[in-house]
Amino acid sequence: MTKKLLLYGGGATLLLLFSFILSLSIGSSMIPINDVWSTLLGKGNEVTEAIVINVRLPRITLAILVGSALAVAGAGFQGILRNPLADPYILGVSSGASVGAAFIILFGLQSALFGKYSIPVVAFITGVLTLFVVIKIAMRNGQLQKETLILSGVIVQAFLGSFISLMVSLSDTVLNEIIFWMMGSVTMRGWEYPQMMAPYLLIGIIILLTQGRALNLFALGERQALHLGVAIERTKMTVLITSTLLTAAAVSVAGVVGFVGLIVPHLIRLVVGPDYRLIIPLSVVVGSIYVLWADTIARMALMPKEIPLGVVTALLGAPFFAYLLKKGKKGINL
Template sequence: MTDAPTASARTTRPSTSGAAGTLSRGRLLVWLGGTTAALLASVVVTVAIGPAGLTPSDVAHVVATRLGLGDLLGIGAPDTLADGIVWQLRMPRVLTAAAVGAGLAVCGVVMQSLTRNPLADPYLLGLSSGASFGAACVLVLGWTAVLPVAAFVGSTAALVTTLALASASGRGAGGLSPARTVLAGLAVSQLAAAATSFVIFWSAKGDQYREILSWLLGSVAGATWTSVAVTAGAVLVLGTLLASTGSVLDAFTFGDTSAAALGVPVARVRWGLLLVVALLTGALVSQSGAIGFVGLILPHAVRLLVGARHRALLPLSMLCGATFLMWADTLARTVFAPRELPVGIVTAAIGAPVFALLLWKGRARS
């Protein structure tokens, strides 16, 4: 899309006035330090919460021992039961939730910037629907061992289809544009959702309905250390790459013409960032299912605190997204114990009213 920097375009420019919009380096470091401390404290506390009666000190004891710090700190071996609960059951789940939350939040920031659409989220390109279709196919066949692979393949296929459709429809009309990309993503998403519904209706039997529904709503209940490796590795590599693009995303804020005038190769950068977002989202969804509202709400909430400059928005969204999803998953597994909710239900229950509040505040401010 080639929007000239007209008066109407200038009215959509995010406000960067005031303390929040001009966040200094010192204040940014304070925010980063505070959110990092909150994240680390949340890991210890959320691992301790549950029916086993563990304390944060028990969690710290197990973690220190597992990291080989027992002799250095002068502490003995932890209780066997506590060690199993912390290290084999809860820690992989909490760390997977943190990685998924961080990845979805940073992808949401990038998608909202690239498409200049405040309602954009990581699933805008049909990724979650494609992953759901792949997951549903293997679940009805009973091939649960390859579910993450099938989900990733499904999300990648949805991405390829979306970008091919957007590119084909844009030939001779300025190439790939945010509007055409969004419309293509909606079309692919609806097609994949219809295909998923057909597979469930035609083939699912017995408990397969529950398995598929749990995955479609998002859950990290079955997380293992392999899940941690996949999600954390993807966030460290791809998420860090996205978090380093703050200046480029600031340029996109004012439209493609302005970004090009600042020396940004618009088409190549947009394709590249969309591909990175899709790969990261696919890796996360393959392990957790489609968890909604994280990539939509967290960028808006952080933007209210620190302004629209991406230098601060990207890393703080990652940290806040990680903390948010850890606590959401803790609520999902404890509120109705011994029964668990899919974490997607909790994020939707929190996200919907928060989003309504943000819309109301934005309307009042305007």
């Protein structure tokens, strides 16, 4: 296991480094690559410094953090629900966060509550509250059943979706702002956004790394896992809450960026197998690569216009999701 982690982890880290260098070196401002790297070394002028240090670098950093959070959260959800088609948004977290963000935008409270952090803070709070509502509905005799949990998530997501539609219908002057947030983006995000998200990501990764063995045993079934010493309910709550916090943190700063948590863990599983002691740490790096490339495509494909990040991840992810469904219908073990 250690050799596999070093081999695949090292290769993924090198690919992330290459992706970082490439993404930082290109952009709509057409700054020569030499000037980009001179700026990083402290030898650039004020214009290139403003673009590279204050625009490109925080955006790339945030894309890396968002990709890691969503991919690791997806691995957690897939492991605890024993379903490779599970997604970080399956429990309605994105809808909950979107309700909070849409409310703030609709009533013009973007700086009234927590200053410029109003939208991410409120979106995070409403996303986390959604999880607790879903869990409360899904509890039966003090236990959490995965089938009931998923159904509760679908119900709550549909209910909150109606509120989002209502707020969109009521919004005239801010309609585009709400829709753009819901399509997902890391554009025009300063250094404060990566700084705000980084602690949640670090804590979430550490917690989920400690759950790798338990998630492996969950694949055998809850009864077998219990006999092998896994605290079933505690493990469920730990993984669900941690994965939801990671998802809420990502959604609060970048909007709804779909399919990352579905695709990345599944691709890793196809390459390294079903061992979550490998899937979780590799998801940290591969998720970063996936979102970083998606954001690079988003800002370069129709230059000088930008495509919302969530649109790119959906365009890449939806066909893969359809492939998984088709594969599942043929009775192939996912």
